[in-house]
Amino acid sequence: MKRKMNLDSISIILVRPKFHENIGSAARAMKNMGLNRLIVVNGCSPLHPSAYKLASGAEDILERAEEFFTLREAVSEMGCVVGTTSRGGKERYPLLTPETLAKKLIPLSLKNSIGLAFGSEKEGLTNQELYLCHLYVRIPSMESFPSLNLAQAVMVVCYELFQASIEIPKKPIQLAQAEQLERMFEHMEKTLIQLGFLDSNHHQKIMRAIRRLLVRSEMDEREVQILQGIWSEMDRHLRIGKKAE
Template structure:
């Protein structure tokens, strides 16, 4: 994929703040080529304010009078559409469409068109596209802010670009080894002793308390540092408890 070959094209945007929001969404995901087709109010301080630190994307924006000017050198054009049309057209969701755009962007110029805030792209504008893109939404509320829609599409492109660098599993970047079974058993003994001393656990009627606590900590998976922290809390707690309280002699002895 070559993000430099992918441009975001906004057609006849009515609110300058939305242009700034789009610039920010693009920069978040690493895209920089913004085309503005006859914006109603631009440049404008509201666009600059909404762009935050993405002013460079705004500064590099290309303003054109017509859509044809904005996509004249493009080989693959995608148009976002919020509703079905009378004549069926190839249609994909953002994830599937991102794959098509990524493939084309290696050697071709790609444009993604976003229409007016109130009514999107016209049928004539959509007929200029090779593919239509629809973002699935709840039937109860299908309206998407322009910057939000651009963010969704740019995010899917970013995920494809970073696919090889994303962690393969939830533990890939963990900074401390997970606790060994031996150390976990020592923790359970320590925990049970402390609960008995506190009077929270009655050895005569344990009611599966330790079993449930074992299940809890097993589900969380403690690392060695977290385990040491918990053991330290238990040790400090015991300093304030009477020394003649009953203690357990083996792991899970009250189960």
């Protein structure tokens, strides 16, 4: 069975946030994506009216938020701490994308408490704070303007964590049978030769390319019938054209 992310093991840690609105927006992003533990380190209060205004339905996350004076205190009982950064370098290796981070955290989330630390709006995490982290994540963005709003960054990372926590059901596909495909390919080949698109003596290479293209699309019976209908209609017009000559 494919393992999934345990979102209950993950805490979002906002370090030195300066604006109540960002805390509220981050809480809303968390609730959208199934996360519920918020930690605020040495920042403005998560219980401010401006935070409530932007939380818009995620007030319960603000009310349960834990507050610490330092990041070290906040993560003291966590098994894995992830630091977000917009900068690279030898001290921040390996530097993961949110998607690869989510995949890496799946097995860790099953038996460990995990903290994702986001720095203040202007400075981000300090080198000392990043030193406390075990993994590093950077959200890909334009080099000329790489810094994201705090709540936006929280949403991007939480989205990838949420995706790793669910199984997206795929609708069962009844593929066309091999014999149906072969009849369709044979019909197509004859028609394309009659059209002059294929050289009757040197066309196998192009036909193999066309076969690969169509097989990759995983056609069902109805789709094969539609293509058969197209070739049949082409055949009819070719016969009409020959009679007119």
